[in-house]
Amino acid sequence: MQCSRCGKEAVIVQPYSGVALCAVHAARDLEAKAKRRIRKCGSISSGERLYVQESFGPESFALSVLLSRILAGRRDVSLVSDPSDATAVVSSETLDSSACCFLQQIISGTTPEILSLPSRKVLDPLAVVPRVEVLQYARHHGWDGVDDRPRLSDPFTADICAFLEHFSVDHPSAAYALMQVWDALPQLYLERTNHAL
Numbered sequence: 001m002q003c004s005r006c007g008k009e010a011v012i013v014q015p016y017s018g019v020a021l022c023a024v025h026a027a028r029d030l031e032a033k034a035k036r037r038i039r040k041c042g043s044i045s046s047g048e049r050l051y052v053q054e055s056f057g058p059e060s061f062a063l064s065v066l067l068s069r070i071l072a073g074r075r076d077v078s079l080v081s082d083p084s085d086a087t088a089v090v091s092s093e094t095l096d097s098s099a100c101c102f103l104q105q106i107i108s109g110t111t112p113e114i115l116s117l118p119s120r121k122v123l124d125p126l127a128v129v130p131r132v133e134v135l136q137y138a139r140h141h142g143w144d145g146v147d148d149r150p151r152l153s154d155p156f157t158a159d160i161c162a163f164l165e166h167f168s169v170d171h172p173s174a175a176y177a178l179m180q181v182w183d184a185l186p187q188l189y190l191e192r193t194n195h196a197l
Contacts, residue, residue, distance in 0.1 A: 012136050015172035023140045030137045034066055034125035040183070041123045044088070046076040050123075051086035058138035058147060059092040059126065065141045066125060088121035094131040098124065099175035100161040102182040107160060114182070115189040127179065 001010045003022035010020035021029055038044060052067065054060065067090065071077055080086050093101070105114050126134055135147055152158040168174045 011140075012133060014130075014133070016176060023136070026133065027137055027140050030062075030129050030133055031066065031069065033128050035070065037125045037128045038070070038123055041125075042088075042121050044070070044074075044077055044123070047087075048077045049080045049085060049087045050077065050090050051080050051083040051088070052090045053092060055092050057149070058135045058143050058145065059094055059131070061143040061145075062134045062138040062141070063090070063092040063126060065138070086120075088123055091122060091124040092126055093124050094126045094134050095129055095175050095179065096131040096161070096165070098127040098182075099178040100157070100164055102178050103164055104157055104160045108156075115186055117186045117190065128176070130175070 001013065001020045002008065003010045003025055004019045005025040006022060008022040008024075011023045012026050013020045019029075044050070050067075052063065083089060102114070129137075152161065164175065164178075
């Protein structure tokens, strides 16, 4: 299959958009989505101190590459090793893991977690990118590890993630829809609460 942008050989097809992308355009697409997500989360301000949550595997590698490209040439932003020193936390959660987390919270009935705004700025640039695209991005930038997805220790969470993965085969935009709802709920709740007062 050919890339929808340039005609070269495609390495990935996005089932939610029908677009086929070569390695270069897939990387550009991921970076564009991640930058939009960062802006939606409050952007990276001058003087920002970022704490990057460590994880293993392609997600962490992809995030480090992405941050190095976004922060290239910026001397007004620093990385810190202690989360208590940070003004913002950067997460490597992908669309898959984020949507699964939200669905778990809904089914578990953990309303406070769903409706509360974070106590500090959280930047999750990969939360709008499917894991398979994050993996492709990591490989494009030199990651050659084994894609050994960590096993979920909680059977309940594992079942929910398996259900969502299976459901998304026929409904590829399901995870995106869940993330849109999750993003909107805290602000809607806050507005309704303030209006009621």
